[in-house]
Amino acid sequence: MQGQKIHGSIFYLLKKFVAQELPPDSWDILCESSGTNSEPFSLTENYPIEIMNGLMENASKITGLDKHSLMEWFGQYLVNDLFFLYSDYIRPEWRTFEIVLNTEAVMHGAVRRLNSTANPPILNVSKVNEKLLIVDYYSRRKMASLAIGIIRGIAEYYRETDRIKIISMTDPDDERVQIRLEFL
Numbered sequence: 001m002q003g004q005k006i007h008g009s010i011f012y013l014l015k016k017f018v019a020q021e022l023p024p025d026s027w028d029i030l031c032e033s034s035g036t037n038s039e040p041f042s043l044t045e046n047y048p049i050e051i052m053n054g055l056m057e058n059a060s061k062i063t064g065l066d067k068h069s070l071m072e073w074f075g076q077y078l079v080n081d082l083f084f085l086y087s088d089y090i091r092p093e094w095r096t097f098e099i100v101l102n103t104e105a106v107m108h109g110a111v112r113r114l115n116s117t118a119n120p121p122i123l124n125v126s127k128v129n130e131k132l133l134i135v136d137y138y139s140r141r142k143m144a145s146l147a148i149g150i151i152r153g154i155a156e157y158y159r160e161t162d163r164i165k166i167i168s169m170t171d172p173d174d175e176r177v178q179i180r181l182e183f184l
């Protein structure tokens, strides 16, 4: 975990998430209790993952939610903003299946090209058949719960929640996590 960093845009969106979804003043309380003084987060810099983990641990205390549920919720929330920011890369005919299948090559690829400071996780997505995707997540930042939340948020965006089962096949705290997506 030592030396791992997260892009400022994710912190920026975390602040927006906390302001919109958590009780009033939560952001100030979180920053104070986590000893965070990096604010305002710059969109061209990266910040140590320990800051994210500290903010999340304290957000857990405020909400009573465990860290996985909180990360999933944040991931779900992120989708509208990510889609807005990277709309040029998303084809109108795509739905959850195609978005997940193309994230690594198209969206995360664009993030890496356009934003030299950002370093999204590697997602190896296998299309087993028309109704089954296997996502192999790999990142030393160990944020697979965020990935699960993002997938859930994409399904919500396309109103496909009822027809998609998202199952973490391995421990979401690991660096390598396998996520199974069944399309009913």
Ligand code: HEM
Binding pocket: 005, 006, 007, 008, 009, 010, 082, 083, 086, 099, 100, 103, 107, 108, 111, 117, 118, 119, 120, 121, 123, 135, 139, 140, 141, 142, 143, 144, 146, 147, 148, 150, 151
């Ligand atoms: C429009 C689609 C997407 C865009 C534009 C996008 C963009 C980004 C950006 C900018 C970051 C920050 C990278 C950094 O900190 O250096 C990130 C991180 C991340 N993305 Fe995506 N993403 C998209 C879709 C997805 C999907 C579909 C998944 C999951 C299947 C995913 C999983 C993650 C995770 C878990 C992280 C946190 C960092 C880590 O785990 O190492 N993203 N993404």
